[in-house]
Amino acid sequence: MNKVVLVLALAACSGESGKRSSSSIEKARIATVKRGEVTDRVIITGALFATSAEELRTPRTDAWELPIRWMAEDGTVVKAGERALEFDNSQFTATLEEKKLALQEAESGLRTFADVSALELAQKQFTLEANRVALDKAKVLASVPADLLPARTAQERQLEQKRAQAAVETAEKELASAKATAQLDLKVKQIELEKARTEIENAEKAISALLLKAPRDGIIVIGEHPWEGRKFQIGDTVQPGWTIVSLPDFGSGMEVRAGLSDVDDGRVSIGMKGTCTLDAFPADALPCMVKELMPVATEEGRSLRRAFSIVLTLDKVDQERMRPGMSVKVELHRQPEAGIVVPRGAVVFAKGSKTARVQLASGGTREVELGSCDAKSCIVAKGIGDGESVRIGGAL
Numbered sequence: 001m002n003k004v005v006l007v008l009a010l011a012a013c014s015g016e017s018g019k020r021s022s023s024s025i026e027k028a029r030i031a032t033v034k035r036g037e038v039t040d041r042v043i044i045t046g047a048l049f050a051t052s053a054e055e056l057r058t059p060r061t062d063a064w065e066l067p068i069r070w071m072a073e074d075g076t077v078v079k080a081g082e083r084a085l086e087f088d089n090s091q092f093t094a095t096l097e098e099k100k101l102a103l104q105e106a107e108s109g110l111r112t113f114a115d116v117s118a119l120e121l122a123q124k125q126f127t128l129e130a131n132r133v134a135l136d137k138a139k140v141l142a143s144v145p146a147d148l149l150p151a152r153t154a155q156e157r158q159l160e161q162k163r164a165q166a167a168v169e170t171a172e173k174e175l176a177s178a179k180a181t182a183q184l185d186l187k188v189k190q191i192e193l194e195k196a197r198t199e200i201e202n203a204e205k206a207i208s209a210l211l212l213k214a215p216r217d218g219i220i221v222i223g224e225h226p227w228e229g230r231k232f233q234i235g236d237t238v239q240p241g242w243t244i245v246s247l248p249d250f251g252s253g254m255e256v257r258a259g260l261s262d263v264d265d266g267r268v269s270i271g272m273k274g275t276c277t278l279d280a281f282p283a284d285a286l287p288c289m290v291k292e293l294m295p296v297a298t299e300e301g302r303s304l305r306r307a308f309s310i311v312l313t314l315d316k317v318d319q320e321r322m323r324p325g326m327s328v329k330v331e332l333h334r335q336p337e338a339g340i341v342v343p344r345g346a347v348v349f350a351k352g353s354k355t356a357r358v359q360l361a362s363g364g365t366r367e368v369e370l371g372s373c374d375a376k377s378c379i380v381a382k383g384i385g386d387g388e389s390v391r392i393g394g395a396l
Contacts, residue, residue: 006364029345029392035317036341037378039371040334041274042267046258046310048278048326050248054216056085059209059238062202063091066269068236071245073224078214078247085245087210087238096203103196110189117182124178128171135164200208218247221324227298231325248324254317256288256328259307262297267334268310269293274332275313278322287315336370339379345392347378361389 056068067088078084139160214220222231223243232244256276260268260388268290275347276288292311312330348357348365356363358380368383384390 020355030389031343031392033340033342033384033388037336037338038372038374038377039336042331044260046256046328046330048324048328049255049257050324052252053246053248053257055243056212056245058238058242061206065237066237068234072220076269078220080214080216082214084214085143085212089207089210092203092207099200099203106193106196110193113189121178124175128175131171133169135168138164139184143145185394221246221248244260254314254322256312258310258330260310260318262306272332277329279327284367288312337379343392344376344378358384359391361391
């Protein structure tokens, strides 16, 4: 009895699976190839930007990278002069007291050096004056006629004059050398003092520059991290020149900025028209046109993917609903291409090539060269003629 039940169950399962497998295979349909037109579409995504905005960038300081300590929330309304963005200044404040102490030491060192140098120069000046007095005395004694003195005394007086003369010259040289050395050392001390003052001034300027205020009334728009593909956040470490916050000028107009994948190179050109649809308002497509197209593809953040930057103008701007940063779907329409039109379901595509194969009504396939394609049809440039029949769907 158990064997009979098992056999019946297996038969039922096999019957159900056979029905599912047969229904999963799409039934083939036959279509006749005709001449017609295909309009190729290029669909990309972008974001809304104001054509003009006041940008608050990471300042240039002695530190290459700066952490964001605080920033106003995205969409916040601010008044001119209000705090909008602040970077962490701990690495500057931590060394500011040390720099001030170094300045005090430099000032004290300069005063001490000036006092000691003046004392040393006064001593050398005194030595010179004493040697000059000795020289004058030796000259007077040496001027006594030799015939009035013993020969030995006359010779000693002449020698004493020469020694006194040499002592004066030596003292003059030592004084001149001491003055030159003192002047050079004084310049070094003054340079050290100016350096200490400059370091304090730079540190104070850097601390002041780390607090950015709104230059005018407006709405805060947080910028996007160039590597992470997201908006900046408090705590992010940023580099000089990055735009962290902006205050768009809505009166100047709006534009869409997008990226075209490098695999679509050549499919978009300046002047191409299409529609731009805000994700927040999918029912309202706005006419737009390509205004700028970068000739060289660049990497997208840290990804290996490369894209061409595109800027599109909008025919209409709704200041009540449009806000910078909104996501936009861009659909660009290329010029219609006329030729032999084949249903897309009959085409077997070869990845990365314009060459494909078309399923023929006879059951085989034929290699063809494709032109433009849309969601339903493709233009065949070579390989099939008007009036031929092709198979759509079904197993190959």
